[in-house]
Amino acid sequence: MSRPARNLSVAAERAGVEVRNPRWITARYGEKFTSEGAVVCQGLSSASPVQQAITEIQEHFGASFGGLKQCKLYPANDSSPTLRSLWHSCTTSLPTLYSSTQCWTVRMPSARELVLDALVRIGSKQIQSDSEEDFRINYQGEINDSLNPGMALAQLIDPDPCRPVFLTGLRLATIESCVFRCPYDLCAVVEPEEECNVQVNMTPKFSFIDLHIDYGADGLSTVIGDCRKIWLLYPPTANNLTAMKTVDCQRAKLVRIMHRLEGGVVASMTASHAIHIPAGCIHATFTLQGGFLVAKDFTTSESLAAIASYLLHGLDQALSSTARDVCYGWFERCLDVCLSSGKLDVALQAWVRLQNLLAAWAASHRQWRVSVLRLWEHHLHDEIVHDCPCGTEERAMTLSRHMFVTHLSFLLSPSQLRRMK
Numbered sequence: 417m418s419r420p421a422r423n424l425s426v427a428a429e430r431a432g433v434e435v436r437n438p439r440w441i442t443a444r445y446g447e448k449f450t451s452e453g454a455v456v457c458q459g460l461s462s463a464s465p466v467q468q469a470i471t472e473i474q475e476h477f478g479a480s481f482g483g484l485k486q487c488k489l490y491p492a493n494d495s496s497p498t499l500r501s502l503w504h505s506c507t508t509s510l511p512t513l514y515s516s517t518q519c520w521t522v523r524m525p526s527a528r529e530l531v532l533d534a535l536v537r538i539g540s541k542q543i544q545s546d547s548e549e550d551f552r553i554n555y556q557g558e559i560n561d562s563l564n565p566g567m568a569l570a571q572l573i574d575p576d577p578c579r580p581v582f583l584t585g586l587r588l589a590t591i592e593s594c595v596f597r598c599p600y601d602l603c604a605v606v607e608p609e610e611e612c613n614v615q616v617n618m619t620p621k622f623s624f625i626d627l628h629i630d631y632g633a634d635g636l637s638t639v640i641g642d643c644r645k646i647w648l649l650y651p652p653t654a655n656n657l658t659a660m661k662t663v664d665c666q667r668a669k670l671v672r673i674m675h676r677l678e679g680g681v682v683a684s685m686t687a688s689h690a691i692h693i694p695a696g697c698i699h700a701t702f703t704l705q706g707g708f709l710v711a712k713d714f715t716t717s718e719s720l721a722a723i724a725s726y727l728l729h730g731l732d733q734a735l736s737s738t739a740r741d742v743c744y745g746w747f748e749r750c751l752d753v754c755l756s757s758g759k760l761d762v763a764l765q766a767w768v769r770l771q772n773l774l775a776a777w778a779a780s781h782r783q784w785r786v787s788v789l790r791l792w793e794h795h796l797h798d799e800i801v802h803d804c805p806c807g808t809e810e811r812a813m814t815l816s817r818h819m820f821v822t823h824l825s826f827l828l829s830p831s832q833l834r835r836m837k
Contacts, residue, residue, distance in 0.1 A: 465491050466682045469646050473702050476577070477624055480671050487674055489648075492683035502679045503651045506725065507694040508634060508718040509605045511649045511681050516638045516690045518599030524687075525590045527641030530708045531569070533588035534618055538565045551585040557626055557667065571620035572706045582623040582703075586616040596710055598636055602692055606634070608714040609753045619643070620706035627660065627669040627700045629731060630693070631743045632723025632750070633713040638690035643707020647683040652696035652722050657729040660698060664734045670700050695750075696722030717757035720750040724766035727773055744777055748788055755795040760802060763795075768805050768823060775826040789827040792819070 470484045490499050492513055503510045516524065541550065553563045556579060567581040591614055598608040629652070639645060648670070650656050659676040663669045677698070683691060693699060695715070723746060726732065732743045754763045767774070778785040796816040803809070809818040825833060 465684075469682050469684055472704060473646060476622060476704055477702060480668070483671070483674055484648075487677070487680060489680045489682050492681060494681065499679060499681075502653065503694065506652050506654075507696050507722045508716050509692070509694050511647075511683060511694060511697065512602070512605060512692045513683065513685075513689045514599045514601050514692065516688055518601060519596055519636065519638055519690045521595035521597055523594055525594045525640060527643075527707055529590040530588055530616065530618075530640060531572075533590050534569060534583070534586060534616075537586055537588060538569070538583075541565060551583050551587075554582050554584060554623075556580060557624060568618050568620060572618070575621035575706060577622045580620060580622040580624070582620060583618040584615070586618060587614075588616050591616055591710055596636075596638075596712055598692075598712075598714060599690065602636075605692070606716040606718060608634070608636075609716060610749060611712060611714040613713040615711050617709040617711070619645075619703045619709060621703055623701075623703040623706070625701045626667065627663075627673075627698055629660070629696060629698055629726060630713070631732075631746050632696050632719065632726045633746050634695045634715055634719055635693035635697075635711055635713055636690055637693065637709055637711040639685060639687050640708040640710065641687060642705050643687065643703070643709065644705035645685050645709070646702045646704060647681075647685065647691065648700045649681045649683065649693065650677045650698040651679045651694075652698060652725055653678060654725070654729075656698055657725060657731065660731060661729050664731070694722070695719035696726050715746070715750050715753050717754050717759050718762070720747075720754040720759075720762055720766045723747050723750050724770050727770055741781075744781070744784055748784065748791070751788065752791055755791060760795070760800070761805075764802070764819075765805050771823055778826050785827050789824070792824055792827070796820070 466489050467485070470481070470489075473481050473484065490496070492511065495510075500510060537551065551565070552559050553561050553565050553568070555563055563581060565581075565583055568583045571581055596614050598611055602608060627648075627650075656677050656679070659673040660669070663672050666672065685691060695718075701709075723743075727743075727747065732740050735743060751763060751766070754766075778788070796819055798814045798816050800815050802815050804815060804818055804823075806822070808822070809815065813821075820828065
């Protein structure tokens with residue numbers, strides 16, 4: 417099935433996950449950790465890795481981020497039971513760093529090659545195109561396609577701390593030829609399915625991408641050349657998604673809700689590493705040294721629950737109509753992978769939770785309705801013995817019939833409904 421690409425910059429849904437030196441993974445003498453592995457930044461006699469990162473953020477991006485020092489944050493690749501349990505309760509895994517050398521099938525591209533590609537791409541940009549295939553110009557964190565995109569290239573050489581301009585959603589030929597893919601080691605944690613939508617962000621120093629969620633897809637990102645970034649990543653718990661909803665359509669999301677978020681992980685990244693961003697992960701990125709970020713999407717058999725929570729909290733409602741189409745396309749994709757992997761219980765839970773929202777969407781999106789109906793028809797049959805999570809099925813009725821009569825009826829045509837009765 418052909419899937420639409422998505423521009424990761426649309427309506428605050430920007431691609432991005434970035435990391436730095438993995439020295440944070442191992443505690444050194446003098447660092448103070450809680451019994452659960454968290455680093456509390458205030459009052460340390462010697463700076464912990466998390467405190468060092470927050471200090472760098474303040475130095476480059478201002479005192480408004482000083483409140484992070486009072487937040488409970490964990491270093492990258494922390495494996496404490498409490499943190500691991502929190503992330504696994506709502507998404508596929510913890511954010512994890514991998515060697516970027518595993519991610520390039522042919523070779524790792526150079527920053528010089530990407531600059532040349534970007535020059536060609538900038539020269540061919542359609543004026544104020546609404547296509548998800550086209551890149552976006554971001555000025556001080558907001559999309560502004562009226563600006564000269566060459567400004568981002570100029571700022572790679574001469575950064576502007578007050579008026580940073582960066583590009584998101586670039587499709588560059590060199591990245592295609594080098595083949596960016598999920599590393600083999602990731603398969604020990606999750607099995608990547610349907611890898612797609614490789615994009616590049618050109619981010620000069622001082623670029624900041626505020627808290628956002630990439631629709632619910634899993635992601636993999638790395639940086640090229642001397643680029644250096646710090647990531648803040650939070651699990652899509654009900655608490656965190658509720659906090660995100662309160663700042664929908666507002667700027668300065670991280671500053672507004674940092675003290676309400678739980679399970680935050682800090683990761684620092686250079687070109688030697690790639691990072692897996694779990695489905696539904698809330699994240700923000702700070703660029704300390706300008707360069708290119710490469711990102712791609714994929715899904716897993718465990719991703720459906722995360723995108724279901726994203727939709728359930730109404731975080732798609734502020735997106736453009738085109739972006740919402742892509743978002744519900746991702747739900748369909750995750751449902752397909754989930755059912756094909758034999759995770760019927762996960763699929764049923766997600767569908768029943770979202771039934772009313774899905775019915776409203778299906779009413780005005782015929783092709784989506786037909787495609788999703790085909791998925792259920794392929795995977796549901798009368799021989800399946802399984803309880804429905806709604807708990808209302810009749811004892812004499814098969815799961816298949818119960819689902820089509822009770823939870824899938826809005827996908828059916830009038831004639832199909834009559835045959836069900």
